[in-house]
Amino acid sequence: MAFYSRVSGSVGMITLQNPPVNALSAAVRQGIVDAMHRALSEPEVKSVVICGQNGKFCGGADIGEFGAKMTGPPLVPMVHLIEAASKPVVAAIEGIALGGGLELALSCHYRIAHSKARLGFPEVALGLLPGAGGTQRLPRLIGVPASLDLITTGRQVTAAEARQLGIVDEVTDLNAVDAAVKFAQSVADKSLDARRISTYPCPRPPDLDTIFERAMQQVRRSARGAIAPGTCVQAVHAAVTLPYAKGMERERELFSVLFNSGQARALQYYFFAQRAVSRWSTASGARWDTSKPRPVHKAAVIGLGTMGRGITVSLAQAGFSVVAVETQEKQLSEAKQAVSGMLERGAKRRGVPLAHDKIKYSCSVQAVADVDLVIEAVFEDMALKKTIFQQLSAICKPGALLCTNTSGLDIDELASQTQSPELVVGMHFFAPAHVMQLLEVVYGPRSSPEAVATAMQMGKKMGKVSVAVGNCRGFVGNRMLKLYLEQAFFLLEEGATPEQVDQVLEEFGFPMGVFKVSDLSGLDIGWKVRKADGLVSPAFTGTSARIRGGSRYSPLGDLLCEQGRFGQKTGKGWYQYDKPGGRVAKPDPWLFGFLEDYRAQHGLVARRIDHQEVLERCLYPLINEGFQILQDGIAAGPEDIDVIYVLGYGWPRHRGGPMFYASQVGLDKVVERLEHYQQIHPDVPGLQPCRLLRKLAAISNPAIHKWREVIQKPRSQL
Numbered sequence: 001m002a003f004y005s006r007v008s009g010s011v012g013m014i015t016l017q018n019p020p021v022n023a024l025s026a027a028v029r030q031g032i033v034d035a036m037h038r039a040l041s042e043p044e045v046k047s048v049v050i051c052g053q054n055g056k057f058c059g060g061a062d063i064g065e066f067g068a069k070m071t072g073p074p075l076v077p078m079v080h081l082i083e084a085a086s087k088p089v090v091a092a093i094e095g096i097a098l099g100g101g102l103e104l105a106l107s108c109h110y111r112i113a114h115s116k117a118r119l120g121f122p123e124v125a126l127g128l129l130p131g132a133g134g135t136q137r138l139p140r141l142i143g144v145p146a147s148l149d150l151i152t153t154g155r156q157v158t159a160a161e162a163r164q165l166g167i168v169d170e171v172t173d174l175n176a177v178d179a180a181v182k183f184a185q186s187v188a189d190k191s192l193d194a195r196r197i198s199t200y201p202c203p204r205p206p207d208l209d210t211i212f213e214r215a216m217q218q219v220r221r222s223a224r225g226a227i228a229p230g231t232c233v234q235a236v237h238a239a240v241t242l243p244y245a246k247g248m249e250r251e252r253e254l255f256s257v258l259f260n261s262g263q264a265r266a267l268q269y270y271f272f273a274q275r276a277v278s279r280w281s282t283a284s285g286a287r288w289d290t291s292k293p294r295p296v297h298k299a300a301v302i303g304l305g306t307m308g309r310g311i312t313v314s315l316a317q318a319g320f321s322v323v324a325v326e327t328q329e330k331q332l333s334e335a336k337q338a339v340s341g342m343l344e345r346g347a348k349r350r351g352v353p354l355a356h357d358k359i360k361y362s363c364s365v366q367a368v369a370d371v372d373l374v375i376e377a378v379f380e381d382m383a384l385k386k387t388i389f390q391q392l393s394a395i396c397k398p399g400a401l402l403c404t405n406t407s408g409l410d411i412d413e414l415a416s417q418t419q420s421p422e423l424v425v426g427m428h429f430f431a432p433a434h435v436m437q438l439l440e441v442v443y444g445p446r447s448s449p450e451a452v453a454t455a456m457q458m459g460k461k462m463g464k465v466s467v468a469v470g471n472c473r474g475f476v477g478n479r480m481l482k483l484y485l486e487q488a489f490f491l492l493e494e495g496a497t498p499e500q501v502d503q504v505l506e507e508f509g510f511p512m513g514v515f516k517v518s519d520l521s522g523l524d525i526g527w528k529v530r531k532a533d534g535l536v537s538p539a540f541t542g543t544s545a546r547i548r549g550g551s552r553y554s555p556l557g558d559l560l561c562e563q564g565r566f567g568q569k570t571g572k573g574w575y576q577y578d579k580p581g582g583r584v585a586k587p588d589p590w591l592f593g594f595l596e597d598y599r600a601q602h603g604l605v606a607r608r609i610d611h612q613e614v615l616e617r618c619l620y621p622l623i624n625e626g627f628q629i630l631q632d633g634i635a636a637g638p639e640d641i642d643v644i645y646v647l648g649y650g651w652p653r654h655r656g657g658p659m660f661y662a663s664q665v666g667l668d669k670v671v672e673r674l675e676h677y678q679q680i681h682p683d684v685p686g687l688q689p690c691r692l693l694r695k696l697a698a699i700s701n702p703a704i705h706k707w708r709e710v711i712q713k714p715r716s717q718l
């Protein structure tokens with residue numbers, strides 16, 4: 001709701017009250033409209049201040065209401081009522097003015113912001129555009145280029161930048177509501193003719209066409225199939241080319257297209273999914289709200305390869321004291337230099353002080369004796385990790401949390417090397433660890449709720465989105481990825497090319513197709529894991545060359561590695577590059593010959609594979625594995641899987657994540673297509689729909705938020 005009061009006799013005060021962010025729910029909109037009418041009707045009231053309770057002006061429209069039938073007064077007439085008011089209305093912006101909240105502020109005649117406030121139009125991230133006049137008022141106020149920047153990117157600005165751009169009239173370090181009241185008194189008798197933004201002419205820079213062309217090119221490049229950014233450009237274009245009323249009509253039309261799109265549904269689902277993962281639960285019933293994290297002041301990182309360096313930077317930037325250990329002198333000194341460079345660049349980019357003095361380097365594991373938490377980040381080798389965990393268990397102070405940055409090894413096996421297995425959890429960072437937002441927090445069967453809570457909180461403090469997952473080979477992300485990679489290899493055997501597969505996946509919205517990503521990450525990494533798993537051996541020849549454990553196996557990746565083709569680092573992989581370390585992937589005629597010889601050798605006849613099959617073969621087995629993961633209780637809900645895939649694996653956000661995508665395709669359709677491919681390729685693993693997927697498909701494709709009711713109680717499984 002919104003609460004009306006009178007201050008200093010002549011100022012009507014409208015306070016938005018809808019915790020936690022004063023979103024513009026039906027009740028809030030109704031409250032604002034009622035309070036405005038009251039303020040305008042009271043003769044003693046000479047001016048009005050609009051503010052938000054608890055130091056937050058307004059977080060915009062209530063996203064939770066988007067799926068339901070609209071009730072209460074719409075936003076557009078509400079903002080028009082405010083702008084048309086005969087008494088000056090001042091917005092007192094504390095905390096946030098986002099989306100509809102900023103539109104509300106732009107309808108006021110003046111805006112006073114606290115210096116710590118942030119303002120912006122984040123609608124584009126929800127698949128929308130500012131639909132309450134934002135696309136028409138902002139360009140009139142601050143011009144076209146700056147408006148295009150803010151509206152198409154969703155970038156939030158500080159109060160200082162907002163002042164510079166002309167969005168706010170004053171910035172104060174003091175109480176912004178008090179300042180707004182004083183300001184309102186001072187302008188009570190002033191004419192409002194020049195204060196109604198909708199009456200301003202929209203500035204028309206001479207190079208207008210070029211500006212819009214560039215903006216469109218820019219959004220096409222970065223949007224990867226998302227429709228909202230381009231539609232935002234169109235809406236701003238209307239502000240320049242049409243009178244205000246017509247521009248508002250155009251804004252409404254464009255908003256309605258976006259609002260009713262599948263992309264907006266996916267992005268809004270994702271918004272809540274990313275928040276839902278912080279309310280974690282484990283297979284044994286531990287929960288976010290009943291498990292208390294331990295205090296962590298000092299942390300250690302063991303192993304300063306690429307991952308260890310990134311983790312060290314993340315910890316230091318989050319304000320932790322860090323002991324960084326690398327036993328090889330030369331690597332330690334290289335790591336010091338690299339970490340310093342990363343910290344310097346980070347500090348410059350973020351405009352914050354350097355965090356060098358937070359880190360102490362050492363060649364000895366003994367240096368971690370007094371830390372509260374250790375993150376082991378050595379090479380992915382179980383024997384080595386076991387030795388380190390034995391050492392850590394002996395060296396660390398009682399109660400220290402022992403974490404491993406593994407991408408898939410058994411957490412419980414490592415825990416069993418220690419005296420306190422309840423203090424062992426996995427912290428699976430994604431490369432580059434100081435950049436990537438995702439952290440899989442992996443609990444083993446013996447990890448204590450406190451240990452999980454501590455790792456989850458550490459991730460949050462490091463600016464990550466932490467997702468708690470159970471212990472199994474590859475956890476959630478890499479376990480599902482295995483199926484995706486396998487199918488891509490099988491498609492090559494059957495006649496596809498890496499370019500064809502990648503093109504289909506990139507058109508779907510992945511920033512890079514599976515083969516380009518493999519070349520970037522290094523083909524040798526998977527090869528080493530497969531060798532350690534006994535999948536690569538000269539003994540597999542003849543008819544057994546393409547069979548492992550009774551299932552079809554493609555040795556294509558192994559064969560490439562045997563040729564020294566490790567991807568970008570060697571200048572050759574699934575593609576060729578101009579030099580080792582080159583970045584631009586070019587089709588490689590050698591590979592086509594290699595694939596032809598391979599098919600001939602194994603009696604495979606290449607066939608034409610269409611776009612639909614490439615997409616379905618790559619995505620549906622991955623999705624099916626996601627359902628298996630839910631069935632096994634490794635992930636607590638579909639949101640966990642979707643957040644992992646969007647933040648860790650480049651799944652296009654506007655498609656919500658693999659589980660949301662499946663819900664939109666229709667689970668019955670996914671089952672039907674998997675069965676179809678299974679019938680044609682009975683030897684291909686991963687095509688058999690799992691029990692949970694079949695069960696959900698059989699009960700008429702329930703909405704994704706209902707799945708948890710069907711999913712059995714989670715349990716960890718190895």
Ligand SMILES: CC/C=C\CC(=O)SCCNC(=O)CCNC(=O)[C@H](O)C(C)(C)COP(=O)(O)OP(=O)(O)OC[C@H]1O[C@@H](n2cnc3c(N)ncnc32)[C@H](O)[C@@H]1OP(=O)(O)O
Nearest residue numbers: 020021023059060061062063064098099100122131132275
């Ligand atoms: C005609 C249509 C016109 C306009 C369209 C719009 O206005 S669309 C909405 C535009 N606004 C946004 O996109 C803001 C989204 N929210 C945020 O970016 C952040 O939540 C925010 C406000 C910066 C606060 O961040 P913080 O990290 O402090 O908290 P958190 O994100 O965890 O949010 C706290 C809880 O608030 C819920 N919430 C936030 N914003 C909204 C919203 N606009 N509507 C409804 N609910 C919102 C969020 O889900 C969290 O809930 P919880 O249950 O605690 O998980």
